[in-house]
Amino acid sequence: MENKNNNENELIKERRRKLSLLREHGNAFPNHFRRKNFAHEMHLKHDASDKESLASAQIEVTVSGRMMVKRVMGKASFIKIQDVSGQIQIRMERDRLPEGHYQDFKKWDVGDILNITGILFKTNTDELTILADQANVLTKSLRPLPEKYHGLADQETRYRQRYADLIMNKDSRDVFLARTKIVSFIRSFLDSQDFMEVETPMMHSVPGGAVAKPFETHHNALDMKLYLRIAPELFLKRLVVGGFERVYEINRNFRNEGVSTQHNPEFTMLELYRAYADYEDFMQLVEDLMRGISEVIHNSLVINYQEQSIDFSKKFQRLTMEEVICKYNKDIKSENIRDLDYMKAYAERMGIKIQANYGPGKIQAEIFDKTCEQHLISPTFIYAYPTEISPLSRKNDDDSFITDRFEFFVSGRELANGFSELNDSEDQSQRFLEQVSNAAAGDEEAMSFDHDYIRALEYGLPPTAGLGIGIDRLIMLFTDSPSIRDVLLFPYMRHENFD
RNA sequence: GGGGCGUUAGCUCAGCGGUAGAGCAUUCGGCUUUUAACCGACCGGUCGUAGGUUCAAUCCCUACACGCCCCA
Structure with a gap:
């Protein structure tokens, strides 16, 4: 005892x-x-x-x-x-x-x-x-x-013994009440637009749908390796092939990566797909959704996040990837922004490690992460992502270097990622092959070739737009929480030693 | 992986190279309108762990564990 x-x-x-x-x-x-x-x-x-x-x-x-x-x-x-x-x-x-x-x-x-x-x-x-x-x-x-006046202040105890935190700290209870309110608002928002909520596998035999390292597990009876999913994307698009034209899933993803104030090994993602729509429709949907949440939680379109004022009332800014890179890197010559040697030299000067298989698109993305993302405080869409780093996105009709893809940023953080889906099975097959060759070159995050997904595309995926929103970061934003652990009831912690 | 900060009573926190401190809580006594109730008394510690330096270490040094923050 x-x-x-x-x-x-x-x-x-x-x-x-x-x-x-x-x-x-x-x-x-x-x-x-x-x-x-x-x-x-x-x-x-x-x-x-x-x-x-x-x-x-x-x-x-x-x-x-x-x-x-x-x-x-x-x-x-x-x-x-x-x-x-x-x-x-x-x-x-x-x-x-x-x-x-x-x-x-x-x-x-x-x-x-x-x-x-x-x-x-x-x-x-x-x-x-x-x-x-x-x-x-x-x-x-x-x-x-804990003591009645100061309450429970120790961060470690608050995370490990969330029950004690919830008893003592109303602020903490309020964060999780807001979380539930936001998620149920999202559901009603999507349900009212005839989206259908579905559940797809959490264990995948081929990890896919994102660029990330998976957790591995093993099915004993079938003696097979399985991966905890890094994204539900490929399964949701199979459902659109099947004729469910508007689907979404709110559920956990698992990524075998570092832990930080922005990252937990398991996190909650909303993904939605809508046939007969494109990425511009989904930029609009993101705007509507953000405004709806802001009204529901703060009764206002202007909120405060960590001393920053965030205004959702105006139309969100839109910049292409190349525009934003030039904006925050005045010395880049825009005519050279797709030139591999030029970009490689530029990136290396700023301390970015360039691997052998990086093309100009990947280098653009690295420069963007390092020099631009932090400045995107007001709600901003960055669009026209390089094809090289967007293996599941539809190429732009006029310019195959880029795709019809955007990411959404607020307070210097990526909150959402959306694009017109690549529904050309032959193009998708080519893109998978490029990923496989990246994997062979040592890229641990490269995607695998998913044969069944290609088979599904061969039946025909209608023109479709897709969107993913990181729910935890969204909750952080609307509850003014500095760490992802503050919005997870039971954040990942190292095992506590009871000896 | 690198750097910074932290770990002292159940909780919130002081402290110091020479016998470990406070408030709250607990226990006992008093109190029939309190608001961190109040008054009195008592109790409560392997100072994160393991080494080292020293006559003497909670304090200085090293390693480790756990946490927080920043960077990759």
Whole structure:
């Protein structure tokens, strides 16, 4: 029962003693009490009532929640309990409660989960309070809560013991409430446009749909290697081939890469596909979606993120990849921006390591990452991505160096990636071959040749637009969170040693 | 992978080369309208881990672990 690293100290021993007393007096974990009222609902209804009318109304309420504050003053006490909706104060009086109950109550601890029945009244300072007639412990809490004033501040504990963080920090609860609200807004936004939510495999025999290192796993019965998916893209487009013309999926992707304030090994992605649309339609969709979320969460089109003001009210800026590179690299000669030798020399001067298989498009992307992305604070679309780094995107009709692809940036971060889908199976086959040769040249992130996907394209994918939005980064933006860990209920952490 | 910062009581934090500190919480006593309630007393520590330097290390040095931030 005891384990050293679990802080089995005197405080917990004391509470275990109290729990065994509760056990002696009957069921220590009763589950027959029923709540009738929520804290927030009572405040809404009665905060404005005056003392006298509340006293004459004699409103009986029953609440359940965790005791967060306990102030004992001799024969009467004030406590506060917290339920999912908020907090409410309760007054306990020795002479009002059943015989002996007040003495029992004095042994209860902050953190215990209680059920209280009583009459609503206003205190001298006009605080809505329940005058208790009945009080019971539903769950004894064995671990002391963090200090009442400063709360739980330690980042590591907040991430590892999210339950304690959620008990103590309203800001943290609010982030996750906003997260849920945003995701459900996205669903209703897409559902109202006749998109169909689907689920596609999380384990792939051929990893694909993105440029990233996968996690590997093994299926024992079938004795086969499987990969946790890095993207659902190729499966969703198979569904469009099948005739589901508008599909989306909100689910986890897994990438075997570093951890940072922007990256977690598993993260949530929205991907959507719409037949008979192109990337410009999806730029518009991104604008509509961002404005919708901004209104739902902040009731405004201007929000604040980490001291930056972000304005969604104006039409979002649009620049091509080459335009933005020239904008932030004044010394690049635009006529040479597709010249391999020129670009290679330029990139190397700025410290970018150029691998043998890099073409001018890949070098453009490297320069963009290093010199442009950080400046894209206001909502901005960068479009016309090089074909070389866009193996699943449709080539531009007038210029095969680029594709009909965009990425969307806010506060210096990529939030979305969308394009007109490559639906020419023969072109796609060529692009896969180039990826395979990159892999042979040592590129660990290059895509594999997906034969079944080519087969699907050969049946015919209608002209289609696709879009992916990183949900976690989106939540960061709208909850003003500096780290992805702040918007993940259980962020990745190194294994905790309990020895 | 590199650099910086951090790890002291259950929590929030001070501190110092010479017996380890505060507030809150706990325990005991007082208190029937409190708001970080208040008043009094007590209790609470392998100072992240392992080495090293030193008469003496929580403090200085090294390595490691974990975390946060920045860079690749």
